[in-house]
Amino acid sequence: MTGGAGFIGSNFVLQWLATEGTPVVNLDKLTYAGNLGNLQEISADSRYSFVHGDIGDRKLVSDLLGRSRPRAIVHFAAESHVDRSIHGPDDFVRTNVNGTFGLLEEARAYWTELGNEDKVRFRFLHVSTDEVYGSLKPEEAAFSETTPYSPNSPYSATKAASDHLVRAYHHTYGMPVLTTNCSNNYGPYQFPEKLIPLTILNAMNGKAIPVYGDGKNVRDWLYVADHCDAIRAVLSRGKVGETYNVGGRNEKPNLEIVHAICSILDELRPADPVVPHSKLITYVVDRPGHDRRYAMDTRKIERELKWQPGETFESGIRKTVEWYLANETWIREVTSGHYREWIATQYSV
Ligand code: NAD
């Protein structure tokens, strides 16, 4: 797998070893978003190994494939934060487009040399996003697997480009690829630049909770373990060359998310500096090009692969808040100098 030290990737490795149990090699560059602390509990597990490197390093990837001889590649590594893509799109093109291209080329070379049986069994699973479909109006139907691509941010444009490359490698070379397009994830180990962990941390600490625009942008939220579960279902039972939408059927405006977190904190942390925590909600300047609404039609994965999310939003958000409250050391370690610089740049106006 690639990107296993990030938010979803680390949840995936932990779930994989606890369920499937077969060996995992994790290739990760350890950007600001990669954190080996997420994987501390399995660092000595003989089924797990870590390789520090860039997916765009063709020689490294080629050597690694030759050495570890995987039966599948699950590709999580990406620059993932929309706001950062607006400030600096270069890394997004480098990793999400060129990096995925390099990885595909090396995977193709490896796959071509496999014996017949292994060639048929091999899978390249590309983890992508609902943002490639663009933005929905309130009355429009949810995105399905056949909705035309219409990405609006540098982040979603680079993810769309990578999805197209993956698709082309199946169509042109017959590579056994699968793509998942998932909605917004939340849960343990999410870097606190994203709405939910940022809200939890700021609220606990009596800091302003920044809400972009009118707070009515809608996202479809899915607990991260359910996303990992969906990826495992697609990897084992998905039809080669197909794409699968993954989501929580759980559309909510941002303000509702923020209020839900504040209410849980009012109950669990009545002695915080500012209570009720919702007093901290502060409207700030909107994200340029901010997509208004995402919603996922997940009937295909439910029908064909019998996947269903296990958490409701209410159960998942409570678990998430409790996880952050119980993991102050993790928070302290990730909110280092670089993190503080990012917050200062992003929220200075
Ligand atoms: P993240 O930013 O938390 O983690 C990304 C990981 O990739 C980090 O460990 C980072 O070090 C690594 N990485 C970045 N560039 C690399 C490179 N060039 N070579 C090797 N490793 C590199 O991201 P996330 O939220 O865990 O997202 C994982 C994947 O899932 C991404 O592809 C993202 O587009 C997709 N996705 C995310 C969400 C979400 O809500 N977070 C939803 C749908 C899809």
Ligand code: DAU
């Ligand atoms: O939809 C899937 C995508 O979800 C993934 O592909 C991305 O990798 C992931 O980052 C996420 O993108 P979003 O832009 O939707 O997530 P974010 O947490 O940054 O923002 C969620 C919503 O909250 C969005 O409408 C912007 C708003 N927001 C965000 C931040 C950080 C705020 O109002 N204030 C904030 O401070």
